Amino acid sequence: MIQNYFHADQVAPFVQWQSWAHNYLIITHISPDGDAIGASLAMMHYLRSKNKNVTVMVPNDFPDYFLKIDGAEEIEVFNESVLQLDIINHADVIICLDFNDVSRIGALNFHIIDAYCNKIMIDHHLNPQKFCDLVLSVPQASSTCELVYHFLCAIGSHKNIDRKVAQSIYLGMMTDTGCFSYNSNNPDIFLIVSDLLSCGVDKDYIYRTVNYSYSADRMRLMGYALCISMQFYRDGQVALIALADKDMKRFNYQPGDTEGFVNLPLQILGVKMSVLIREDKELHKQKISARSVGDIPCNEFMAKFFNGGGHKNAAGGELEGTLAHAVKVFEKSIEDWELQNNC
Ligand code: 5GP
Ligand code: MN
Numbered sequence: 001m002i003q004n005y006f007h008a009d010q011v012a013p014f015v016q017w018q019s020w021a022h023n024y025l026i027i028t029h030i031s032p033d034g035d036a037i038g039a040s041l042a043m044m045h046y047l048r049s050k051n052k053n054v055t056v057m058v059p060n061d062f063p064d065y066f067l068k069i070d071g072a073e074e075i076e077v078f079n080e081s082v083l084q085l086d087i088i089n090h091a092d093v094i095i096c097l098d099f100n101d102v103s104r105i106g107a108l109n110f111h112i113i114d115a116y117c118n119k120i121m122i123d124h125h126l127n128p129q130k131f132c133d134l135v136l137s138v139p140q141a142s143s144t145c146e147l148v149y150h151f152l153c154a155i156g157s158h159k160n161i162d163r164k165v166a167q168s169i170y171l172g173m174m175t176d177t178g179c180f181s182y183n184s185n186n187p188d189i190f191l192i193v194s195d196l197l198s199c200g201v202d203k204d205y206i207y208r209t210v211n212y213s214y215s216a217d218r219m220r221l222m223g224y225a226l227c228i229s230m231q232f233y234r235d236g237q238v239a240l241i242a243l244a245d246k247d248m249k250r251f252n253y254q255p256g257d258t259e260g261f262v263n264l265p266l267q268i269l270g271v272k273m274s275v276l277i278r279e280d281k282e283l284h285k286q287k288i289s290a291r292s293v294g295d296i297p298c299n300e301f302m303a304k305f306f307n308g309g310g311h312k313n314a315a316g317g318e319l320e321g322t323l324a325h326a327v328k329v330f331e332k333s334i335e336d337w338e339l340q341n342n343c
Pocket of ligand 1: 125288289290307308309310311314315316317318
């Protein structure tokens, strides 16, 4: 028996909204990943099964391979068009998935704060900001998709989990746990997966869609990152990959091409934390990702030095300025950090 994260009382406001609300807007974080896309599509398919009018809107583009997931072709990338602003203004309910802070939704930020409607957050990041009427935040959950499953059960809609809803939920549960290789020791996760499979999910298809859909350029960029960029610090315990805009352009960079790169150095014996810095020339900033093993809190590292946050073993942040500056900050911070953490 799966222990539901939510009580009926907790989700009751949403059930009440459903009795009158028709227009639903689903939004998620910038650079949407599998969990963001999966949770959004799961809610979209579910609400459509209840004959609701639903739009999924994301702050910026997502990797092409997600287009193989049912419904992804309908996702709107926010461009501030009159039509999109109209959709936001006419929403009865806005569903915020897989983010805890409006700073994570790029240019959608003020439109969502200003929207006069009911808002719900379903998320698994620490310290949710208060911008929603209903906040369903469970940091110990492995993914927002896992929470969407619990949510649908809690509102009495388990029977509405059809193949499309199940496939979307599976996508995020798989990607946010590195294909069930970390953060996934809770036995309930596998009871949920079992249930999703019995709804008709082809898990091998989802695995191939996400992991075997890369371009030759992306593989070459990965080779470059490992062979040329990767550096080690602290006696090989910390790895850094720094990718300049020109390096990425050389390999015809497409959105999502560096997805997963930050995990690679952790496969090396002795590496306990891995950091990827990626130059975003258009926005004049550096995007930083960090991954760690065990008790090393890379979210604290990101919060302290890179204006970021996230989970203990997977976090991110950003820094204004050049790539060289970001590398310098990293090199200094990894030494400073040594004073407080037994990394
Ligand atoms: P990724 O490295 O895959 O971009 O992000 C890993 C985790 O860190 C995600 O859970 C994400 O929510 C969090 N994260 C990524 N970038 C940022 C950021 O700029 N600020 C904060 N607060 N969290 C971030
Ligand atoms: Mn997530």
